[in-house]
Amino acid sequence: MSVTIALPSKGRMKDDAMAIFARAGLEIVNIGNERSYRGVITGMDGAEVAFLSAGEIARELGNGNIDMGVTGEDLVREDLSAADERVTFCARLGFGHADVVVAVPDVWLDVDTMADLGDVAADFRARHGRRLRIATKYWRLTQQFFSAQHGIQVYRIVESLGATEGAPASGQADIIVDITSTGSTLLANHLKILSDGIILQSEACLVRSRSDVRSASDEVLLDDIVQRVRTIAA
Amino acid sequence: MLNQPKFADDIMTLFARRKALPVHIPVIQPADPFLDMAGEDLRRRIFLTESETGESLCLRPEFTIPVCLRHIETASGTPQRYAYLGQVFRQRRDGENEFYQAGIEDLGDADIAKADAHAIRDASDTLTAVLPGIELHTTLGDQTVFEAVVAALGLPDGWQSRLIHAFGDPVLLDGLLQSLSQASGKVPGIDDNVAALLDSGDEAGLSKLIDRQMVATGYMTNASRTPAEIAHRLVQKARLSNARLDAKALDVLKTFLALDTPMRDAADALAAFSRIAGLDLDAALSIFNARVQALESAGFDLSSTRYRAAFGRPLDYYTGLVFEMSAQGAVLAGGGRFDRLLTLLGAKAAIPSVGFSLWLDRIAAAGAVKSERPSQ
Numbered sequence: 001m002s003v004t005i006a007l008p009s010k011g012r013m014k015d016d017a018m019a020i021f022a023r024a025g026l027e028i029v030n031i032g033n034e035r036s037y038r039g040v041i042t043g044m045d046g047a048e049v050a051f052l053s054a055g056e057i058a059r060e061l062g063n064g065n066i067d068m069g070v071t072g073e074d075l076v077r078e079d080l081s082a083a084d085e086r087v088t089f090c091a092r093l094g095f096g097h098a099d100v101v102v103a104v105p106d107v108w109l110d111v112d113t114m115a116d117l118g119d120v121a122a123d124f125r126a127r128h129g130r131r132l133r134i135a136t137k138y139w140r141l142t143q144q145f146f147s148a149q150h151g152i153q154v155y156r157i158v159e160s161l162g163a164t165e166g167a168p169a170s171g172q173a174d175i176i177v178d179i180t181s182t183g184s185t186l187l188a189n190h191l192k193i194l195s196d197g198i199i200l201q202s203e204a205c206l207v208r209s210r211s212d213v214r215s216a217s218d219e220v221l222l223d224d225i226v227q228r229v230r231t232i233a234a
Numbered sequence: 235m236l237n238q239p240k241f242a243d244d245i246m247t248l249f250a251r252r253k254a255l256p257v258h259i260p261v262i263q264p265a266d267p268f269l270d271m272a273g274e275d276l277r278r279r280i281f282l283t284e285s286e287t288g289e290s291l292c293l294r295p296e297f298t299i300p301v302c303l304r305h306i307e308t309a310s311g312t313p314q315r316y317a318y319l320g321q322v323f324r325q326r327r328d329g330e331n332e333f334y335q336a337g338i339e340d341l342g343d344a345d346i347a348k349a350d351a352h353a354i355r356d357a358s359d360t361l362t363a364v365l366p367g368i369e370l371h372t373t374l375g376d377q378t379v380f381e382a383v384v385a386a387l388g389l390p391d392g393w394q395s396r397l398i399h400a401f402g403d404p405v406l407l408d409g410l411l412q413s414l415s416q417a418s419g420k421v422p423g424i425d426d427n428v429a430a431l432l433d434s435g436d437e438a439g440l441s442k443l444i445d446r447q448m449v450a451t452g453y454m455t456n457a458s459r460t461p462a463e464i465a466h467r468l469v470q471k472a473r474l475s476n477a478r479l480d481a482k483a484l485d486v487l488k489t490f491l492a493l494d495t496p497m498r499d500a501a502d503a504l505a506a507f508s509r510i511a512g513l514d515l516d517a518a519l520s521i522f523n524a525r526v527q528a529l530e531s532a533g534f535d536l537s538s539t540r541y542r543a544a545f546g547r548p549l550d551y552y553t554g555l556v557f558e559m560s561a562q563g564a565v566l567a568g569g570g571r572f573d574r575l576l577t578l579l580g581a582k583a584a585i586p587s588v589g590f591s592l593w594l595d596r597i598a599a600a601g602a603v604k605s606e607r608p609s610q
Contacts, residue, residue, distance in 0.1 A: 081278075107447045108459065109440075110468035112422050115413070119392070119467070120459070122399045122550065125578065127463065131270055143274055151406035153273035154550060171457030190451040195422065 001215045002046045003222055006060065006069035009037060009051035013204060016095040017070040024228040046221055055079070061087050061209045068209070068222055074100050074179060074202035078140050088208045090226045091233045096204035098179040100141055102197035105168050105175070106190045113196050114150045117175070121155050124174075135160040135173035138199075142177045145199045165189040206233075236321060236332055239594045241364040241601075245336050246319055248363055252356050254317035254338045259300045261321070265290040267299050271551060271578065279325045293323035298572070298589060299579070301339045306581050312342020319594075334594035336360075337569075341576070341587045346521065349588050350555045350571060351528035357559060357567040357590040358534060365601055368561050371538050374497065375545025376525075377401055378554045379504065382518030383490050383511075387483050392470050397487075402546030402556075411487060414479040421472050432472045440465035486511045493543035500541035501526060525555065551575040555588065562603060564596045 007021070007028070008014045021028055027042040028049050039049035050066060058075035060066045062083075070093065077083050104111050111117055124132040132155040136142050139157055146152040158173045165185050167173040177199065180186055186193065206229050208222060246256060265282055269290075281293040294300065297318045305314065319336035338356055343349035354372070361370055380401050384394050393414060400407040421432065431439045444461035448454075455461060479487075489511070495503045501523050508515040529536060547556055547570060556570035569590025576585040 105453060105458075107444055107451065107453060108464055109424055109428060109444065110421075110464055110471050115396075115410075116471070118399070119396060122395065125550075128458075139277070143278065147273065147275040151400065151403050151548065153275060153548060155274060156269060157274050157277075168458065169451070169453050171454050174458045190453065192423070 001218050003067040003218045004048045006050045006052045006057045006066045008054045024232045073205050089205045091206040091230045093204040098181045098202050100200040101193045103191040103193050106192050118152045131156045133158050133173040135164050135167035136177035239598050249317035254315040256317045263294050265292040281323050295324050315340045335591050337591035339589035342585045347524035347528040350525050351532045353588045353590050355532045355534045373558045375556045377546045379518045382515045386513035402548040417478040418475045437465050437469050491544040497536045497539035567592045
């Protein structure tokens with residue numbers, strides 16, 4: 001039996017994840033050369049390490065193809081329906097902070113809350129002949145927040161795969177749902193976050209997929225890793 | 235493809251006798267009208283695909299919107315009753331993802347009370363024809379009455395539209411009533427300059443200021459909300475910021491929303507409510523009472539029907555009547571009035587419309603349960 005732990009394959013996320021694992025006494029060694037996408041944990045037989053993109057880690061956790069991984073909470077909650085039924089968030093790791101927020105143009109002086117936005121959305125079509133448009137790559141989080149939590153039903157999502165914060169100024173969308181860490185990009189694009197418009201305060205997490213078929217020894221091994229990482233991350 | 239339920243022909247025969255023209259609606263539909271009308275929440279539940287040219291297409295998730303679009307495209311005259319029967323495709327937590335629906339859409343009948351009554355009667359007659367002896371329970375609601383209550387209370391416009399928008403969603407409405415009973419205080423997030431203009435009620439000045447700010451920050455002033463629109467709503471919001479829903483109005487609204495009475499007593503209950511609350515609801519109640527009379531003259535038995543004041547659908551194209559018919563705890567038919575839908579879909583003139591839809595899979599299940607029971 002063995003378990004697969006997935007870590008981000010590049011950038012700050014990779015460095016920070018490796019550092020946490022190292023401090024937890026889990027030394028990761030690449031198989032073959034430095035740039036290979038497979039690894040092992042020294043002294044821990046039965047644990048394989050895979051380096052994947054953060055988005056793939058979220059998806060593969062949902063599919064149950066990997067047992068545990070380090071990735072952003074936003075990606076897991078966006079990629080998986082009923083995320084809490086399919087994975088467990090075992091530890092918050094203190095890096096990769098990003099808030100998923102609802103932001104509107106600064107100049108919308110009358111809009112400060114989701115309730116204000118609900119008013120605007122309600123008669124948008126009567127005034128403009130179309131529904132309010134939201135640019136985002138977070139379809140699921142947006143729908144849950146607007147429809148289920150705030151009862152705002154009538155709006156359209158415009159898919160945006162990059163430079164989302166530019167969409168309102170260029171007229172592609174009216175408002176955005178996007179991630180921000182410092183808020184400086186929003187500020188530069190004359191957008192403001194609604195006072196109750198924080199959908200999710202995300203950070204990198206150690207996430208475990210729920211499985212009915214995992215062997216007892218594998219569960220023990222995963223428990224051990226969780227324990228060690230928690231001690232460091234706490 | 236699913237087999238049609240055995241009783242499908244019976245339903246279409248009955249619809250034909252009720253002067254409804256059968257229409258053919260293709261299974262593959264452009265997705266935009268559904269998402270535009272029912273909202274993005276529907277996206278998770280429909281089966282989407284794309285044409286070669288990138289147009290969003292979906293498997294027909296319901297019939298009302300395509301029937302109305304077809305009516306507009308073929309420029310058919312009104313009044314016109316349409317009948318449909320076919321598969322619809324929706325991802326559901328309970329039940330199959332494809333199932334049959336049948337229904338009638340009644341477009342353009344200016345006699346609202348009569349058209350409402352016929353929709354209810356036709357739904358009920360169809361159900362009793364295919365499920366003889368079934369015990370049906372009908373629940374009826376009417377957004378017009380709620381709108382009249384809100385208007386008669388003399389609430390500010392901004393609040394009226396907010397309340398009407400939340401009607402039919404009990405959680406949202408409850409939260410709204412709570413927040414309206416507290417004064418919101420100063421308008422947040424505005425600078426002194428804007429505050430001064432607001433204090434002096436200078437809407438034109440605000441509009442100019444917003445316009446300048448848009449130009450300075452590179453926002454197009456005509457692509458989205460206009461400076462005038464923002465200024466207008468800001469003034470409205472400032473006016474409401476110190477107001478709060480008083481205890482009496484809150485009490486009246488809560489009393490109204492709690493009304494749940496047998497249909498036979500509904501007219502009296504509403505009359506008593508309006509008298510005690512001191513509200514003039516005559517116009518809305520005369521429509522309501524005309525519908526009750528029309529139901530009786532259409533031969534509909536009111537005895538197993540209830541009126542529930544809070545019953546509505548929180549989508550902006552529904553306007554007046556809503557109803558639901560259930561048996562053995564399952565909803566078998568749903569219907570209502572959607573006077574705004576045709577114009578939202580692009581019709582030039584307003585077309586009053588009412589219709590209903592039957593869930594044939596649930597009807598088949600109810601029939602199976604019934605026939606399993608030993609006869610008495």
